[in-house]
Amino acid sequence: MSGRVNMRPTNKNALLKVVILGDGGVGKSCLMNRFVSNHFDEHSFHTIGVEFLNKDIEIDNESYTLQIWDTAGQERFKTLRTPFYRGSDICMLTYAIDDKSSFRNMNMWKNEFLYYADIKENSSFPFIVVGNKSDVSIEEREVSQLELETWCNENGIASCIETSAKNASNVQEAFKMAVQHWLRAESRADRTECTYSDTVDLSKKQSDVRNSCCAGATDD
Ligand SMILES: Nc1nc2c(ncn2[C@@H]2O[C@H](COP(=O)(O)OP(=O)(O)OP(=O)(O)O)[C@@H](O)[C@H]2O)c(=O)[nH]1
Numbered sequence: 418m419s420g421r422v423n424m425r426p427t428n429k430n431a432l433l434k435v436v437i438l439g440d441g442g443v444g445k446s447c448l449m450n451r452f453v454s455n456h457f458d459e460h461s462f463h464t465i466g467v468e469f470l471n472k473d474i475e476i477d478n479e480s481y482t483l484q485i486w487d488t489a490g491q492e493r494f495k496t497l498r499t500p501f502y503r504g505s506d507i508c509m510l511t512y513a514i515d516d517k518s519s520f521r522n523m524n525m526w527k528n529e530f531l532y533y534a535d536i537k538e539n540s541s542f543p544f545i546v547v548g549n550k551s552d553v554s555i556e557e558r559e560v561s562q563l564e565l566e567t568w569c570n571e572n573g574i575a576s577c578i579e580t581s582a583k584n585a586s587n588v589q590e591a592f593k594m595a596v597q598h599w600l601r602a603e604s605r606a607d608r609t610e611c612t613y614s615d616t617v618d619l620s621k622k623q624s625d626v627r628n629s630c631c632a633g634a635t636d637d
Contacts, residue, residue: 432482434484434504434506435483435507435509435592436508437485437488438488438509438529438530439523439526440490441463442490442516443511443513443519444550444582446464446487448511448588449485452589452592453472464488464489464490465494466488466494466498467487467489468486470485472485474592474593476596499529502530502534503535504534505534506599507595507596507599508534508542509546509595510527510545512560513549514550514551520560520568527544541605543576543598543599543602544572544574544576545574545576546568546578547591548577548579549581550582551581551586576595576598
């Protein structure tokens, strides 16, 4: 008899580290607080360094714990925030719809993340782009939805959404979308690993299987 078995357990990483990046004042802390506690602070203080909160989310009957890292957007806190990028599963690049310069800075944020998180293969990393403060008036808006979509296309990012931490519009959806994006990236990675390493050929003798990279997974 001959066959191939995928040894990777499903939902192997139920704890997902989500890092929120973007210029100071775009609403990162407010987004996190709206998502975690359904609360909005009109007079939110600048974050110093990083803060994190956990929140469970259910998608397709699977439960995930999001560990959400809110970082300080001001340049002077760079050395305090960058050590926390490593080990991230999802990166939320955030700008404010009424602040064009925060939109222009997304390149800088993306590059800073890739560098300090030490991501080699950036094309498959689950970035999601969030345009916050969608409650502002048309007159105050400085970034159109088309500009957002164009930037994402140019940067190979498939997930983007406009939110308002103030009126709660799309905040739950943004985090859900982020996890769904992560799931798609994971399943692509699983398929690749299935092909190259994460499989056991049952036609092999048991001694050969023990020496393969996945053999230990059956005992753990
Ligand atoms: N109109 C509007 N204001 C918002 C929204 N989200 C946040 N704000 C306001 O924007 C300001 C900055 O919000 P923060 O959440 O502290 O911004 P931040 O990105 O965490 O800033 P740093 O900690 O400096 O990086 C606060 O006065 C908030 O009340 C929103 O969706 N709409």
